[in-house]
Amino acid sequence: MEGCLFCQIANKKLKSEYVYEDEKVIAFKDVDPQAPVHILIIPKTHYSSILDVADEEMGIISHIHKVAKKIAKDMGVDEKGFRLINNCGEEGGQSVPHLHFHLLGGRLLGWPPG
Numbered sequence: 001m002e003g004c005l006f007c008q009i010a011n012k013k014l015k016s017e018y019v020y021e022d023e024k025v026i027a028f029k030d031v032d033p034q035a036p037v038h039i040l041i042i043p044k045t046h047y048s049s050i051l052d053v054a055d056e057e058m059g060i061i062s063h064i065h066k067v068a069k070k071i072a073k074d075m076g077v078d079e080k081g082f083r084l085i086n087n088c089g090e091e092g093g094q095s096v097p098h099l100h101f102h103l104l105g106g107r108l109l110g111w112p113p114g
Contacts (some may be wrong), residue, residue, distance in 0.1 A: 001046040006098035010044045020071055024063050027071055027103075036106030037075045037082070041067055047099040049088045068103050077105030085113075 001007050008014040010026050019039055020027040030038040043060050047053050053060060065084070072078040082105030087093035 001098075004046055004098050005096055006040075006042050006100060007046050010042060019074070020067060022067070024060060025067055027067065030102070034102075035104040035109065037077050037104065039071055039075070039103040040100050041071070041103060042098060042100040048097045049094060049099055050086055051088060053099065064101055068101065071103055072105065075103075075105065077103075081105065081109075083109050 005014070009016045009028060016028040016031075018026060018028045020041075023044075025041055025043050027039050027041040030040050041064050043064070045057075045060070047060075050061070068084050069078070072082050082103055085102040085104065086100070087095075087102075
């Protein structure tokens with residue numbers, strides 16, 4: 001989608017510190033990390049939020065979770081723990097209107113967040 005920050009990153013029109021890529025998703029370090037490990041995992045296809053993913057396309061969510069497992073292991077946070085977050089809509093904390101998941105780890109994460 002033209003003008004979408006994450007689409008530009010996915011299409012490599014904007015540089016980022018990429019940590020993973022396949023045909024469906026790309027993952028990169030957050031520019032404003034909230035933990036020692038803060039990775040964003042996004043589908044290459046534009047969805048404004050999880051609400052825009054059609055039922056027949058929901059496989060992208062399980063794929064993102066599979067990728068998150070790999071990244072958590074690669075970043076060394078799989079054994080001590082990590083958090084995988086999807087914010088949806090303004091009141092849910094979504095600041096970029098492109099479906100994305102935050103993988104946070106490397107420190108004790110408190111609850112409740114926000």
